[in-house]
Amino acid sequence: MITEVNKEFEFHQKGKYLVSNKIFLDLVFNNECNYNCKFCIARTKTYSENDYENWKKSLKRTFEIFGEEIDSIIILGGESTIDPHFFDKLEYLDEVTKDKHVFTILTTNGFMLKHENFLQRLLASSVDSINISVMNHNHELNNYLMGANTLSKEELKHIYDEVHAAGKTLRFNTNVARNNLSTVEEMEDYIRYFKGCYDAIKFTPLMKTDMFGTTDDVLEYTHKYVMEKEEIKELFDSLANRHIKKSHNSKVFGLINYGDLTVYGEHIILKYEQVEDMYDLDKVIPTLKIYPNGNLSNEWDYAKNILDDFE
Ligand code: SF4
Numbered sequence: 001m002i003t004e005v006n007k008e009f010e011f012h013q014k015g016k017y018l019v020s021n022k023i024f025l026d027l028v029f030n031n032e033c034n035y036n037c038k039f040c041i042a043r044t045k046t047y048s049e050n051d052y053e054n055w056k057k058s059l060k061r062t063f064e065i066f067g068e069e070i071d072s073i074i075i076l077g078g079e080s081t082i083d084p085h086f087f088d089k090l091e092y093l094d095e096v097t098k099d100k101h102v103f104t105i106l107t108t109n110g111f112m113l114k115h116e117n118f119l120q121r122l123l124a125s126s127v128d129s130i131n132i133s134v135m136n137h138n139h140e141l142n143n144y145l146m147g148a149n150t151l152s153k154e155e156l157k158h159i160y161d162e163v164h165a166a167g168k169t170l171r172f173n174t175n176v177a178r179n180n181l182s183t184v185e186e187m188e189d190y191i192r193y194f195k196g197c198y199d200a201i202k203f204t205p206l207m208k209t210d211m212f213g214t215t216d217d218v219l220e221y222t223h224k225y226v227m228e229k230e231e232i233k234e235l236f237d238s239l240a241n242r243h244i245k246k247s248h249n250s251k252v253f254g255l256i257n258y259g260d261l262t263v264y265g266e267h268i269i270l271k272y273e274q275v276e277d278m279y280d281l282d283k284v285i286p287t288l289k290i291y292p293n294g295n296l297s298n299e300w301d302y303a304k305n306i307l308d309d310f311e
Contacts, residue, residue, distance in 0.1 A: 011284070014065075015310055017298075019285045022071035025062070025102075026289040028302075029080035029089055035109045036147025037133075038221045039175060041212040042078050048302035052085050054294030056092050058307060062296050063096050065310050066288065073104045075127070078292075081112035090125045097126075107131040107173070110151050113159050123166040130163060131202075132156070134172045136180055137193035145180060156197045169199040171269075176232065177206035177225040184238045191263050200267040205232045212300055229273060236270045239263070 011018040031047045033040070063070065073093070080086060093104070106122070110132040113119045122130075134156065135145040142150050151159075163170045172194060174181060181187050181203065191201060209222045227235070236259060244262040259270040279286055285298045285306070295305040 014285075016283065017285045017306075017309070018283060019066070019069055020287070021069055023066055023069045023285065024287045025066075025070045025073045026287065027059070027073055027075050027080075027089075027093070028077065028289055028291050029075060029086065030078040030083040030292050032082060033077060033079040033109070034082055034111055034148065035079065035150075037135075038145060038147065038218065039177075039206055039209070039225075040218060041207075041209050041214060043215050043218050044213045045215060046213065048291040048293040048295070050083075050292040051294050052088070055089070055290065055292060056294075058290050058294040058296055059092065060096055061307055061310075062288065062290060065307075066285075067100065070102055070288075073102050075104065075106045079109055079111070080106065081108050081118070081122075087121065087125070090127065094126050101126065103128050105129045105131060107133070109133050109146065109148070110156070110159065111148070114151065114155055119159065119162055123162060123168065127168070129169045129171065131171045131173050132159070133174070134194070135174050137190045141180075153194065153197065156194065160197045160199075164199075170197075171200040171202055172198045173202050173204065175206040176203050176227065176235065178227055179225050180206075182227065182235070184235065184242065187235075187239055188242075188263065191266055191268065195264060195266060198266075200269060202269040202271060203236070204271040205229075205273070233272065236272060239268075240270070243268075 010021050012021060013019070028048070030050055031042060033042060077083070083089070104127050106127045106129070108130065113122065132151075133146070134142065134150070136142045139150070139152065160170050174190065176182060176187070181190055187203065194201075206222060206226050208226050209218050240259055240261055246260040246262060249258045249260070257272040259272060261268040261270065281299045287298065289297050289300070291297065291302040293302060295302055296307045297304040298306055
């Protein structure tokens with residue numbers, strides 16, 4: 001089941017840090033992408049250089065230090081599947097985690113999965129679950145929002161069938177914003193339109209991207225279309241009230257509030273909010289990220305390397 005819910009967590013001391021007993025490790029493979037989404041958090045003013053050798057060293061060291069705590073892995077970019085070292089990195093990850101498999105999720109725009117060889121190689125890897133970003137069920141609008149000729153419904157259906165046959169799971173991720181899926185009816189249309197193409201859908205409110213240091217056009221876009229917290233709550237509660245509520249989970253990984261629903265028989269995840277930053281990140285490790293340059297950080301800062309604190 002693809003869900004981030006029901007993750008009980010607590011903290012213990014390790015070196016100078018209080019460390020979560022269930023760490024969500026983001027592996028940022030690269031910065032580059034073949035899409036041009038208007039809301040992209042990876043389109044930043046400065047970015048981490050790619051350093052494959054250092055990235056591998058850092059991955060190994062991260063598991064030596066935090067192997068017990070790391071609970072799941074999410075592969076991110078840019079678009080990780082266009083990284084020339086994509087499969088090398090997956091193989092190295094396998095090697096590092098061979099004694100204890102860690103549930104691994106790939107987040108992708110799905111473009112490379114149109115290529116049958118690529119798809120089959122991916123499905124033979126130890127990636128357990130795939131998240132594809134699909135903003136809207138109107139293909140033209142989806143292309144506009146993602147700045148690319150995105151996958152068709154038929155292509156998505158084929159990918160889903162193959163993923164399913166391989167015993168893995170597929171989730172669609174989309175943003176809710178003033179100009180995208182901002183009513184219950186639109187959300188229901190999206191769920192119905194793609195029925196049979198996914199195992200779950202996650203709706204996430206568009207966020208202002210200030211904390212990621214994105215380019216001015218992305219900042220301007222997100223400021224213009226972001227919905228207020230109260231509007232999101234009202235929208236999500238309205239959807240939840242019309243369908244079957246399964247659970248509401250607060251502070252998953254200490255950070256996020258989720259709602260889990262069944263809508264037209266499908267598993268729907270509503271990310272209500274990212275809980276406001278309540279940690280002093282000089283002292284606490286709630287999550288970890290390895291950047292393309294090999295730095296290990298506990299926040300969205302590719303220049304920070306907390307491995308230095310464990311030498
Ligand atoms: S697919 Fe992802 S990385 Fe690429 S432009 Fe869109 S949001 Fe950014």
